[in-house]
Amino acid sequence: PQAMLTRLAHPLQLLTNGARNLPTRHQTMRATLAWSYALLDEAEKTLFRQLAVFAGGGRLEAIEAVCSANGADAQDILDVIASLLDKSLLQQQADVDGEPRFRLLRVVREYALEQLEEHGEAEAVRRRYAAHFLALAEQAEPELMGAAQQVWLDRLALESNNLRAALDVCLAEHDIEMGLRFGGALWRFWEVRGYLDEGRLWLERLLAKTTARTSRRAKVLAGVGRLACNQGDYAAARRFHEESLSISQELGDLRGIAFSLNNLGNVAFNQGDYAAARLFHEESLAHSRQSGDQRGTAASLNNLGILAVELGDYEAARTLHAESLALKRTLGDKQGIAASLNNLGNVALNQGDYEAAFTLHTEGLALKREVGDRQGIATSLNNLGNIALTQGDYRTARPLLEESLVLQKAIGNRRGAALALCNLGDVAYHEGDSDTARALYTESLSIRWEVGDKQGIAECFVGLAGVARMVQLVERAARLLATTEALLEAIGSYLEIGNRVVYENHVAAVKRALGEEPFAAAWAARAERLRIYPNNGCGFDNYTCE
Incomplete structure (x- = not known):
């Protein structure tokens, strides 16, 4: 065979x-x-x-x-x-x-x-072939963020085999400048359509061929950093974005500087370093406004809005997301509009307005399906599942979360998969299935530990504490809750309102079960609990960073 x-x-x-x-x-x-x-x-x-x-x-x-x-x-x-x-x-x-x-x-x-x-004739024809499809990719690039983005995303998808062959020509002919132009034009297509592994492979192959510190290299570094961040490879993403930032600073490229700062803010946010994330996003916003970059401004406002939610400032979050949404509507950016609707939906959910949250997420999902944004679709499915979960409708929540999980795994977005696993753990917990809940929380925790998602780790500990309570392991539950509090204190964060209520209920129940002194001893030692391990083991919202 x-x-x-x-x-x-x-x-x-x-x-x-x-x-x-x-x-x-x-x-x-x-x-x-x-x-x-x-x-x-x-x-x-x-x-x-x-x-x-x-x-x-x-x-x-x-x-x-x-x-x-x-x-x-x-x-x-x-x-x-x-x-x-x-x-x-x-x-x-x-x-x-x-x-x-x-x-x-x-x-x-x-x-x-x-x-x-x-x-x-092969060499000459192949060069004309590569040049034609480079022109197509560069024609598509600005359209991928505008009103015609669906048309151009679909067009690039139709030409995927030709684009791959054209990139092969660049590598075979050692025309790395042409290859870098391809990479800079195509990374957003790979990101939106969920081709994270393929896109990252092409970009890394191109970057390995040259070390020249040019604007094209900076652009490709930013693209590969975005793909790595979506995969949950935050260490690599940070390296790519830091080099991109350094080159842009050398060249005095304000938009490139702003974009790299924005991307570094996303990496910091995903790893739970909210103080660093705020600094990056605020600096990025200042550069974008200085250079008149409306798209960059909208992205930074969006990401500061997400950060405001994590810090419990829902009114500020709503204001930031509304300003970002208005800019995106002006630009005709359907994918960006859908992202803002998603994030406003999460603000509404955290404020207990389930009807508004459902409407916003449903509208966002429709736009994402229209554009073919696989990552965005997975995000919206998770969040609609989370709304159902929060309202106790577990029969509706499960298939939505399962579909999100399948998509996240297919795309290769580990952080998104961890979110869906945690929410499915919540479903199992509320249905009284401790074994399934523990398995789901632990799988989610393992991913979050590996990628360094501190907020996610804390949220998984809340879920595992609930399982421990369910099976009468009260001291274990106390240790998990104490570790959660210590970790949140260390990163300067809060649990979102729904999870905070669950957490506080667990704390009160454990305190009653243990008694004042044993509980106080466990709490006093919480700083030591940061020596945590993945096998120690959440509805969580999925925000859309830009």
């Missing part, structure tokens, strides 16, 4: 032997293709060979851009395409937007690639 799989990678080599009593041209696939190719005129042969560079087929405008170097005009190319279609050497299909796409079947393309190499 392995030998067959190896040969299937080159199907033309596999299909070599036919029946010996057939005409020579039918004895092998290669011979059949050679016979068909020989019957073509020179214009048909040239286009047939050059079409082989398209890894995902090509639209007419792409074919014209890549295959017209020999002086053929658009009508000439269209005529040759029609002829190749008639001869069944080329296939036509419609893209989702109705535009025709032309492609060679895999075996036919392999033969055409051989002919392209034999005629010495």
